[in-house]
Amino acid sequence: MxxxxxxSLGSINGxxxxxxxxxxxxxxxxxxxxxxxxxxxxxxxxxxxxxxxxxxxxxxxxxxxxxxxxxxxxxxxxxxxxxxxxxxxxxxxxxxxxxxxxxxxxxxxxxxxxxxxxxxxxxxxxxxxxxxxxxxxxxxxxxxxxxxxxxxxxxxxxxxxxxxxxxxxxxxxxxxxxxxxxxxxxxxxxxxxxxxxxxxxxxxxxxxxxxxxxxxxxxxxxxxxxxxxxxxxxxxxxxxxxxxxxxxxxxxxxxxxxxxxxxxxxxxxRPAPDPEEIFSKKPKNSRWNIVAGMVALAILIYILYESALLVLSVSGSEWSYLFSKTPSLLYGLLLDYIRVITITLISLVLALTLGYYFAYRKRAEKIGIPVIQTLSAYPVPAYFPFVFLAIYPFVDSIFGSYTEEALVLFLGFLATFYYVFYGFWMGVKAMPSEYNEIMQNLDMGFFRKMRYVIIPSTFPYLIAGITSTVNSAWGGLEIGEYWPDIAGHKTLQVHQGLMKTIDVATSTGNIALAAWGSFLFAIIVAVYSILFTRKMMDLAKKKYVAEEGIYST
Amino acid sequence: MEVEDLDFRYENGYKVFQNINLRAEKSKFTAIVGPSGVGKSTLLRLLGAFLKPEKGRVLLHGKPVLRPTPLISMVHQSIVTFPWMTAEENVALSVKTKNLPKDEVKRISSKALEMVGLQGFNDLYPKEMSGGMRQRVAVARSLAADPKILLMDEPFAHLDELTAEGLRQDIYNILFNEESPLETVIMVSHNLTEVIELSDTVFILNGNPATIVAKVDIDLPRPRSPRDPEFDRVLDTLYSYLTIKGGKKA
CATH class of the missing domain: 1.10.3720 (MetI-like fold)
Structure with a gap:
């Protein structure tokens, strides 16, 4: 239900x-x-x-x-x-x-x-x-x-x-x-x-x-x-x-x-302090510390209690079922990672070219940036069914049996492109003006500029943008991999993928499988975050800070 | 290098220069001085074609300069190096556009570093260097591009006095040694002592909109000492031109 x-108030012509x-x-x-x-x-x-x-x-x-x-x-x-x-x-x-x-x-x-x-x-x-x-x-x-x-x-x-x-x-x-x-x-x-x-x-x-x-x-x-x-x-x-x-x-x-x-x-x-006060230590606000500590502890106990209840509520046979499903869930995750990498690479290539174009052409930037900002705020899930209807025949004529796969990647792209684009564009805008003059002075071409100056300069921004892009790509896949009745009775779905499994499990009431899939997903993404994203961010902070290249007293 | 009847205004409509004319002679160190805010750095950027004039033109060997070129190389006031590259890689950046073999790029970069007194520091990153060393790297990068003209925008402004003095003493010999292809150096500065120490010709920029109000040739023997009475005389001359208001002496 x-x-x-x-x-249903204020209707005009229906x-x-x-x-x-x-x-x-x-x-x-x-x-x-x-x-x-x-x-x-x-x-x-x-x-x-x-x-x-x-x-x-x-x-x-x-x-x-x-x-x-x-x-x-x-x-x-x-x-x-x-x-x-x-x-x-x-x-x-x-x-x-x-x-x-x-x-x-x-x-x-x-x-x-x-x-x-x-x-x-x-x-x-x-x-x-x-x-x-x-x-x-x-x-x-x-x-x-x-x-x-x-x-x-x-x-x-x-x-x-x-x-x-x-x-x-x-x-x-x-x-x-x-x-x-x-x-x-x-x-x-x-x-x-x-x-x-x-x-x-x-x-x-x-x-x-x-x-x-x-x-x-x-x-x-x-x-x-x-x-x-x-x-x-x-x-x-x-x-x-x-x-x-x-x-x-x-x-x-x-x-x-x-x-x-x-x-x-x-x-x-503030009145001036009495001379005696100057020589005594400032009293610590211990009452607030105790209250804050107690609130934090209460939240922690509640989370642990809920987690314990959740684990205990799952029967032994259900755990066996979940473990038996794990290899196929992990294979689905692998396929989804390939999809996310594809979406991210396409977004990155487009962001680098379009971001470069806007950053160096004032008139195009004046129009293009607000348009992209507005489009990005338009929720993709709201309008994608119409995009689906409009482009399905065309995509079908190119991709054949991979049409739905292509459309899911496109949905992911629409949901993510903005982040890496905006990150890169901000990075180029924040680049020291002297770097631009040196690139002009040395008569560097597009690829040389990108390789030696622009990409290293914008590296911290790019990493932040790529991280957001990857996160949103997962969101796009979560919506796109299994979308029943996207247009009429047509269902958009991929052949296999972890997000699809979670979606299907949720919609069929198999919350245990959905939760287990999400849990495995969270663990792997967290490990990826610690091993890759954080390392890249550390590298960006350590080596690629363009501002440090400008020395002035 | 020559500048003919150059006018320039900012995007907000403010007219900065009117009818600027100057000529930088071959093998001469030329300086442009002027009061703070008169547009010295802007003029240097016009000479390098980083900005487009409203009227007039900049000529190199009689031909108009329409866009930035490695033949006219710029050394910035804020010392600019790339923190992700070593000293040698920073210098190599200006050689890479020539599509030379790797060994040749390395040889030229090392030689440029040697010219500015940084031999043995090839593998240091800018973070590991002092301000003076970084500025030497920036000068080496400019020289490695084989420029005909070197534009220097207050190159010693961000260095402590001791380091600046050391670099000033070296710079003339670095720039005009036998191996350097340089024809002319044009430096902008508000430090008159530094200008007299280094320059053969000084153009004074003043007025609103600014124009060249005087040209002073300095033929003192090198090395020059601020304790020399002749040095003081030139200093007084420059100072008197800088106190001109509206293009006329006060």
């Missing part, structure tokens, strides 16, 4: 405009609210990490693993905990929210931690010098310093959020379909009614909302870089043309620089 919440608009807003609100929650929680955790070495080690190791593990790894956990245990509409809503939260949170948390770790020592000394408390130190030093990093992570996070929210709003377990109100549910419902004008209206309304969000993010990013980056060349916006969504915050942000605000705030708020 479909838990259908959709309203198109429920009001419902569609509400659904788009509900979905957008979910994505933005969860990103906001990630930002707030990230500030607190990052602060904890820079204050406690033990917490830092645990926190960073976990983020690094989770950052490299695709969001679908969490799917069975989501289903079991939220749907089975909490149940009802709240359970479904929390399941969808949790899935999106896990899609957007790691990048943001990591960015905030890195920002907190790199706050200039002098700024921290100023805060210590004036005896700032937790709130003052956060709001006047750490939080402003982290804003540019957050801004940089917002575009991919919004894209990720929209990608997963549309699939997580409606999901099936066995014969039960769960749904929560939003655009994913609305599209499913319109498709079931064959209301194609309604679907078209949905895409238009969604396009308007996504373009608005992208414009707002671009304005925020520009302001964040201009205002909060230390030693930026970008002019600080003080006055200028009126811009979209000019808010009261604009004047607050532009009236004084951060350090100026910090100093003034301190002067006005």
């Amino acid at each position: 479909i838990a259908q919440n959709a309203l 198109i429920p405009f009001f419902t569609i608009t509400l659904a788009v807003l509900a979905t957008s609100f979910r994505v933005l609210a969860l990103i906001f929650l990630s930002i707030i929680s990230g500030w607190l955790l990052a602060y904890g990490a820079i204050k406690s070495k033990i917490f830092e080690n645990v926190f960073i190791s976990l983020i690094e693993i989770f950052e490299s593990v695709p969001v679908i790894t969490f799917f069975p956990v989501v289903l079991i905990i939220f749907v089975n245990r909490i149940g009802g509409e709240l359970g479904v809503e929390l399941a969808a929210d949790f899935l999106v939260f896990t899609a957007v949170v790691w990048n943001i948390w990591m960015g905030e931690y890195q920002a907190f770790k790199t706050v200039p020592k002098e700024m921290v000394e100023v805060a210590n010098n004036y005896n700032y408390g937790f709130l003052d130190t956060m709001s006047l030093v750490y939080v402003p310093f982290s804003i540019p990093r957050i801004a940089a992570n917002l575009f991919p996070s919004v894209s990720d959020g929209f990608f997963y929210i549309t699939v997580s709003e409606v999901f099936s377990v066995g014969f039960t379909t769960y749904a929560t109100f939003g655009i994913g549910t609305e599209i499913t419902s319109l498709l079931a009614e064959s209301n194609y004008y309604g679907i078209l209206a949905t895409f238009i309304i969604m396009g308007i909302v996504i373009v608005t969000i992208v414009i707002a993010l671009r304005i925020f990013s520009e302001r964040a870089v201009a205002r909060y980056t230390v030693d930026t060349d970008t002019p600080i916006m003080r006055r200028g043309k009126p811009r979209i969504r000019q808010t009261a915050r604009f004047s607050a942000v532009t009236s004084l620089n951060t350090l100026g605000k910090l100093a003034r705030y301190n002067r006005e708020r």
Whole structure:
């Protein structure tokens, strides 16, 4: 039974405009609210990490693993905990929210931690010098310093959020379909009614909302870089043309620089300390440490308890069944890795050429980048059935019996291309201008530039982009490898693949197999992350930092 | 190298130069000086064709320079090396465009490093070098390209005084030794002592929009000492031109 919440108000010629608009807003609100929650929680955790070495080690190791593990790894956990245990509409809503939260949170948390770790020592000394408390130190030093990093992570996070929210709003377990109100549910419902004008209206309304969000993010990013980056060349916006969504915050942000605000705030708020206080140690805030420790311990005990219950609930015969399935699951994983590598390589080649083209042609860049940003935020699962319908005959004429394989790879490509492209383009833009002059001066051709200067310079950005691409490619495969009724009664599916096995097991109610497949997947991806991604990131940080090539006092 | 009637304005419409004319003679060290913000580095980038003039042209051997070329090589104010390459690989970068055999590339790179006094440091990465050594690598990279003209944008600005003095003393001999194919060096600087120490000809850039307000030839014997009274006289001359307002002496 479909838990259908959709309203059917404000219909014009059979198109429920009001419902569609509400659904788009509900979905957008979910994505933005969860990103906001990630930002707030990230500030607190990052602060904890820079204050406690033990917490830092645990926190960073976990983020690094989770950052490299695709969001679908969490799917069975989501289903079991939220749907089975909490149940009802709240359970479904929390399941969808949790899935999106896990899609957007790691990048943001990591960015905030890195920002907190790199706050200039002098700024921290100023805060210590004036005896700032937790709130003052956060709001006047750490939080402003982290804003540019957050801004940089917002575009991919919004894209990720929209990608997963549309699939997580409606999901099936066995014969039960769960749904929560939003655009994913609305599209499913319109498709079931064959209301194609309604679907078209949905895409238009969604396009308007996504373009608005992208414009707002671009304005925020520009302001964040201009205002909060230390030693930026970008002019600080003080006055200028009126811009979209000019808010009261604009004047607050532009009236004084951060350090100026910090100093003034301190002067006005704090009396000078008594001379005796100077010679005693600053009391540690031990009460807060105990509370934080107890909360962390309670969460850990709960997770262990739930895990133990889960393992004990599986019978011996079921374990034997799962072990017997393991070789075929691992073979499926191997096939999926080949698919992911194919998608990543195609994305990389296109990103390198297109990213290079945009980075060096201002006019093309001005149009191309916002268009790609908008397209990337458009959730692929929402529009892919129509792409499928449109290109199936053409793809079929080329690939024959491999048509569905090609279409799944294409879906994966659509879901991932943006990350490596954006990473590379950002890397080229961040390259020191002197490098460009040297390449021009030495009259280097495209391949030489790429080999000796551009790819090494952008290596850290490329690795970050490739990591995101790989993660999203898994997401694309999870959706594409088994998609029943993608167009009419047509099912898109590959011959074999781990993602397909998980999808089929979930939809037939075989949660144990789905969870076991996800568990094996998580283990292997985590090992891959530790052995490959982290090593490449370390190499990038150690050797390929273009900024270190510019020596100036 | 010659510059004829050159005008330039920034993208925001601000006119930087009007009617710039200068000529850098063969085997002469030429300097361009001017007050801070007058556009010295911009002028150097126009000479290297990294920027396009609004009007006028830059000529090398009588032919217009329309795009950057290894024949006119630039040494930056911010010392530029590639951290993922060793000293030798950094230098080899400018030889690679010539499609020479590997051994030949290695030989030329080693020789360029030797010319700037870095023999034996071939395998060091920039991170393992001092600022002075890095700038020598950057100079070696420029020289290995066999340029006719070397453009130097405040090349000693980011070095401590002791290192800068050492490199200044070496640089003239490095640049104009018998094996160097260099015809001319054009350096931009705001350090007048450094300019007098090195230059044969000095062009003074001043005004708004800026233009060349004077040319001063320096024929003091080398090595030059700031304690020499003649050195002081030239310094006073340059200083008086730099205090010109709107193109006229104050």
